[in-house]
Amino acid sequence: MRDAYHEELDALTGRLVEMTRLVRSAISRATTALLDADLQLAESVISRDEEVNRLFAEVEASVFELMVRQQPVAIDLRMIITALRMGTDLERMGDLAEHVAKVARLRHPESAIPADMRPTILEMGQIAENIVSKAGSCIARRDVESALELEHDDDAMDRLHRKLFREILGKDWKHGLEPAIDITLIGRYYERYADHAVRIARDVVYLVTGSRPS
């Protein structure tokens, strides 16, 4: 049987994995809300971000408790320090999903995204979901190999992000300024969401190996 200290460390990991699940669900619903102009779904993303924030507060409290009551060293100390960083990143990913949902709400009953741009945004949403799922497994299994692979998914996100700009600034753009601005911001939200997932993966590498990937 594990002692109370290791049970608390496991619970900390559990909370981080649960945060990845919540922010995955948030970006998934935000993408659908955006593409389908679904106001109710957008509202659900916005109101439920509170759950992510609450979990992060629990992570912070647990980190503080573990520091005060124990004298963690080596991998346990790295776990506690990276938990704070991962929690910060996940909390921000929740905010970014909320930002996407707010654009959906602002343009309702229209969709903020013109029909010909929807496949690209859908793909960005799918990469975001995929990348955060993988980050969750990396945390749960302390899986360095998968963590290093996450950079490839982020490359795909960056390619789509550049594609958005090419389309907006291309000579065939016919949707005017407002959709261009919305898509600029939304593209940035998805790209940042993926960046935070990559940071989490890098923290898993640091957690396990004691050094950061170059």
Added chain:
Amino acid sequence: MRDAYHEELDALTGRLVEMTRLVRSAISRATTALLDADLQLAESVISRDEEVNRLFAEVEASVFELMVRQQPVAIDLRMIITALRMGTDLERMGDLAEHVAKVARLRHPESAIPADMRPTILEMGQIAENIVSKAGSCIARRDVESALELEHDDDAMDRLHRKLFREILGKDWKHGLEPAIDITLIGRYYERYADHAVRIARDVVYLVTGSRPS
């Protein structure tokens, strides 16, 4: 005389204050580079972001050392935990200044900002400088009162950010898509820069009082 432990804690504070100085200089130069289409200045912001990253690596190493060698409690433990968070925010502020400089470089020899929009961007740059200076003093002096005031400066930034959108989407906008996209992104960079400074100020409040401002 102070012991080695407290000297190391003071050095940690010193590194954070030095980071605020560097990212203040970075956003100041980035704003000038952007408004004056000054390529050399833009390049200096981009190449010197490495200094901010190096200082952050020192902050992280120092936090780890302090944790392993000491058993910090109460305010010292909060100092060490918030130092990590503040360092993360400051490192990101350096990146955001670099993003502004990269837009300046991309549009050189033109200025990315049409002449009639420059006063607003200049004002955002000045608020950004002002807010990070104050954040630096708050860290150095553990000054809760000034930390709480920082939110007002951030309100001014948010107002300017909303003003940018009103101008871009107003009927008198005559600069076309590319400047609109550039300004959308740049506005977001300044706004995020100020948000990170506010987070630092809130961490100072937590550091001193043990609880976060509501």
